[in-house]
Every structure is written in C-alpha cells, then in structure tokens.
Amino acid sequence: MAKLQGRHVETREDKGTARQVSDIVNSIARLVRAVGVLVEALGRWFD
Template identity: 55%
Template structure:
C-alpha cells in the first residue's frame, strides 16, 4: 500500500491536531479546576 496523498493525508493530520488540541484544553481545564480548589482551601484556611 502506498502512503495517502493529497486531501486524505491532510485530513488525517488535522484530526491528529484536533485530538492534541482537545487534550491540551482538557489538561488546562483540570489545572484551572485544581487551582480553584486550592484557592478555595486557602481562603477557608486564612478566612
């Protein structure tokens, strides 16, 4: 089998990019949630 050329190769690459982007967004959301929990705990601690 030959390597995919033209459109199909680009589509496959874009899907990979989209998956990478969604992974980054997901980890970013988890980070924000963790920071929120930490800030909440600290405000209770000092409040």
C-alpha cells in the same frame, strides 16, 4: 487517485492536530479547576 490520498492524509493530520488541541484545552481546564480548588481550600484555611 493521488489527490484523494493527499486529502485523506491531510484529514488525518487535521484530526491529530485537533486531538492535540483538545488535549491541551482539557489540561488547561483541569489546571484551572485545580487552582480554583486550591484557592478555595486556602481561603477556608485562613478564615
């Protein structure tokens, strides 16, 4: 039983870590998109 609980806790931690990594990746993707929009807008403004 103790081993099963240990595995279960480990799985929870892995899910939490995966969620954090997913959030970071999504944030970076949003930032890249925002920078792309900004660069495009500035490009049109200077043309």
